[in-house]
Every structure is written in structure tokens, then in C-alpha cells.
Amino acid sequence: MGNCKSSSRALLGKAHVDPDSEWRMQDFGKTHVPDLEWRINDFSSLLETGAKSATSDTFHCSGYNWHLEVSPAKKKRHLEVKPMHKKAGSSTPYVALRLVAFRPSLVPGHMVHAVFELSIYNHSRRMYCGCKASYNFGFKNIFSKEHCLIPLQELLKSSAFLVDDSCVFGVEILKIDVSSPEKKAVVVQKKPTTVQNLFVQKKGFVKGTYTWNMNNFLELDLDHFVRSPTFEVGGHKWYVRMYPRGDKYSTDCLSLYLYLDVSDELHLKSKKVVVMTLSILDQKNGKHLTGTSGLLVFTSGRSWGWANFLGLKKLKDPSEGYVVGSSCVVKADLTIVGSSNDC
Template sequence: MGNSSSRGRSEPRQGEQRTMKWSVDGFASLLDKGDGWTYSRVFELMGYNWYLKLNPRDKKSGDDGTEYVSLVLQLDDLSVKPDTVVKASFKLLIYDQAYGKHSEHQVRHSFQTASTSSGASCMVSLEKLKERPSKFIVNNSCTFGVEFIKVKASKVSTTSETLFVRKPSVFDEARTYTWDIEDFFALKNSGHSPEFEVGGHKWSIGVYTSSDGNHLTLDLCMKNTDGVQHDGSANLVEFSLAIKHQEGGNHWKATGRSQFTSNARCWGWTKFISLEDFKDSSNGYLVKNKCCIEAEVALVGSSKMK
């Protein structure tokens, strides 16, 4: 575990160790093992625990089969609390042991949770690693490392929700409300059904012309959300909306499961049905300007925000 006095610090203290070198002796034997990650031991630098991951025969997605030596830094899962983000600037290095022409890759990365990798690696083609006169491999040994520049931790602002789904009971059975519209065109661009009650709450069906002007939008709205929102709760509602076929055919129906709150009172479908299909009387949905919209509503759960 890291020293708690280092939390939130961005610059290394004078004389503080900030570089880890990892030498792999018998590198040819590691190459013989093929593609796969090898892990260093966990080490502490800058107040946190880390480890390096090495793949000597990595391949890039969609590449031509070229093999790369890849090096990745990872934050140890016991090093930081889940509500902390660790922002780190560092260099990943593959050392040239003769000429000092190291292969390095500078990274800035936010480790959002424990046991997360940098998401970026120092990649050198295996062919380049072996070529002369570079001295990446000396006496069958290859050296890798990480050098930290800055490390800073901060608390993350987290909102969490717990959703509770009730076991089905007779009290949760869907209630059906039918809205008979005698003259659809009298609604003009939008309209709401009379209110109806389900589960102690009042609801209405909304019908609109979509923003593209080519579809009918249907939604279900909870009318009295204020009374249930002061404690941060929400209602999980399973519902369906349907335009009934007036001549005994199949209804045009959609089903959803959404949470209704004071800032999300209405849920539905913006392109429920095309206006062309809806207005075509041969389809049986709008007949002599009349239509029938049906809602099935059941409260099946609730949630709390923290």
C-alpha cells in the first residue's frame, strides 16, 4: 500500500525514486513462449502500487502480422480506493543498453478504477529490437522500465442508483386504459388523453406529430411526480402503447420498461408509426377520423439515488 501522505501530490519529492527498471534475462526463452502477457512483480512508486505487463509477440489489430514487443503500465487493485482517480504522466521505456537510444513512449492517463491499465503501450517491432547495431538485447537480456513525471489523485464525484425490481403480485398486474378519439384531426399537432390512475399515480397518453413531420409520436406521462421525488426515488414502470386495429386485425403496439421521475416524466416512441401508414384507412388504425389508443401500465419496481 502507498504512503497516505503522498495522496494528491503532483510532483515527486526531491530524491524520491520515480523509475522502475525491469530486466528480463533469458529473453529468447520468453520469445519462444509466443504471444501472451508476462507480469512484473508489484512495485511501489509515487505512493501507489503498480506493475508492468510485457508481451514479446504482440500484434496490432488489422495489421499485416508484424510482431511487436509491447509494454503496459497497470495500477494494482489494492493500491487505490474505487472512488479515487489517479492521474499520471510517465514514460514507458525499452532500454538501448549500449548507445542510450532508448525507445520511449510518453503517456498521460487517468486510472479511473483499481486494476486499470494505461491503455497505451510502448510498442517496438520485434525485428527492430533484434536489429544491429542497436543494443536492446545484450547477452540474451532485455531491459524495460517506467519513469514517472507526475502523479496526482483526486476523489471522483459519483452518483449511484439502486434499482429494486419487485416480485410479481396481483397488485402489480397491468391496468389497461383505452382512449377513444372521435376526431383525430381536431387534436391538431398534439393532444393528451384524460388522466387515469394506476398504482396511486395519475397518467396520461400523449400523441404528437414527430419533428420530421412524417411520424406519429406516442408517450406515457406520469402527471404527479413531485410527491415521490423529494426522497430521490423513482418508479420503474412496464408499459405498452398500442393503436388498435378497429376491424379486428393486429394492433400496432410497442412495449417498454422505464423509470419515471420529476425530470423524466414521459417515455415513449418518437417514431411510433409513420403518418402514411396511420392515415391509410385500409390499415384499420384511422377510420373516419376515429382512432383508439390503448395503454397498459404496471409499476414493477423503484430506485433510489445516492
């Protein structure tokens, strides 16, 4: 299951909690063929990173690009499990999935209503099981609701869902309707499944820090973006891009992103899996504003970050300490935890 030569069709099904706290999976059947089949290798290592989530690389379906995100529970010492996601009304830690629209593929003013199935592969039954869901995706509303599939403890002790410390997740998009002035109709065209593998290192994470001191912040062209000098972490070139008055995705906020430089010779089949922290330093009070990601896949020219990182009102407030005189300081912390490839 999930190797590059012969990929089975991993389909996700529905999991829910009954009043007696038992759980069941609903099989999707042999006809379920996902648009994305995402194999997470070394799943226990993913938990050990403490990351709040892991996000797949993009996959394409019917004119739009998407990501699949999994939110596991956090594994601590002595196999104690601290939940990062709990089902409403339950204290049981769950593995949750959600569909994420790739914002640049959306159009302002358009609402994309998607019907989809989120799934996990059952190796014993040789089929996917999971839940059917729907969501209205918009230019500033790209994350679907999180859907709990399976209790984390059940996944960790299961020989049906976890094989060789790897599990396979999937998503199939069944229907897309677009509400727009043009009333655009979208036909979901089936094509071969996109197969991705995520590998998490057991040890030897590569870490790096870069501090970007802007001493002429107020003299910069604040209506556009500014970028830091290029810096190197893990043998690869990175830079930070800031939109001091926000990009087209923001709402009265400064936008901040980390880029893997397009000149970097990182091969498309060997993408880096990174946890990043971006900070704007409070130079007066030491109360720095920080955003930390889950596991993200980077390839040359790719960026991740936050459109609404810091409200413009707080940025301009001298008492907050984010801009002192004409000085603004941004810090980037990167940890390369693994790699990703497509089959």
C-alpha cells in the first residue's frame, strides 16, 4: 500500500462517537477513488515532533488546488497522550482531517461549495473509510471544518490502519458548485489519483534561525512587499517576505511569509518538510508576536505564512514596541523535520 510502483486506492470513511463512547468506521466501498492518496510514514515520529498538524503538498481537482491537513494528538513521555484535537462533547483524542483550499487558485467574490469525502485506509478490508462533508470555500475562508475520523489510541494500536508505522489518508472531491456573477458551472473530472509520501525523521532535525533587522522600516515602500536578504538553513536558501500594509488576502493586517528561494536547486521529487516560527519582536516590552506552523511542505519558490499576522493598529501603536523609531525586527526559526515526494 502506498508505494510508488503500485498504489492502492486509499479511501477515507466516517468515524463518530456513540453515546456509549464506542466508535465505528463507515466503509466507502471499492468504488471510492481518492483525488489525493497521502501516506504518512513514521507516524510515531510525527507525534514526537509535537506539531499541531501536518499539511500535504497541493493536489489539483477541477480547476482548483487543494491541501489535506491532518491534526493528530501530541504524544508525550511514557506514551502519555495529550489531545490536540477532541471531538465535541468527548474527552477522547482523535485524529482529525480537513480540506484546505489553496488560496491563490480562488477568485475574489466567488464562493466554492465543495462536497467531499475524507478517509483513512483500512488495510484489512482493503478499502477506505471515513466521512462525507461539505464546505463553502471563499477567498478568505479556506479551511473546512475538522472532522474526527478515529481515536488516536485506536489508530496507534491498530494493525488495520497503522502498518509499519505508516498510515494512509485520502480525500475525494465529489462535487463543486461556484457562486459567482458568471454562475460558473464546474464538472468534477476524474483523473489518476495524486499520490504523495511524507517522511518524518526520527532524529537529526536541522534547525536554523535568522534575524532580519529593518532600520529603515518607515522609509520603505510600505504599499508593496519587502523581502529579507537570503539566508541558508539546511543547505537551502530562504527568505522572509513582508507586506507592511497587508496583501490582498488580509484584513487591516500586516502579512508575513517564509519562502524557499526559487533559485534553490531543491528537486521537485525531494521536497522539504518544515516547521516554522515567524516573529515580530517587541523591542520595548519583550512580548514578541509569534506564529508557529504545523508540518509544511516546501519546494522551490513556495511560501507559507499568515495573511493576518499583525493588526495594523497594533503595528502603528508606539507602546506595543513593534516599530521603534524606524526599526522593525523579524525573526524566522526553521526546523527541517523530513521530506516529501510524489509517486
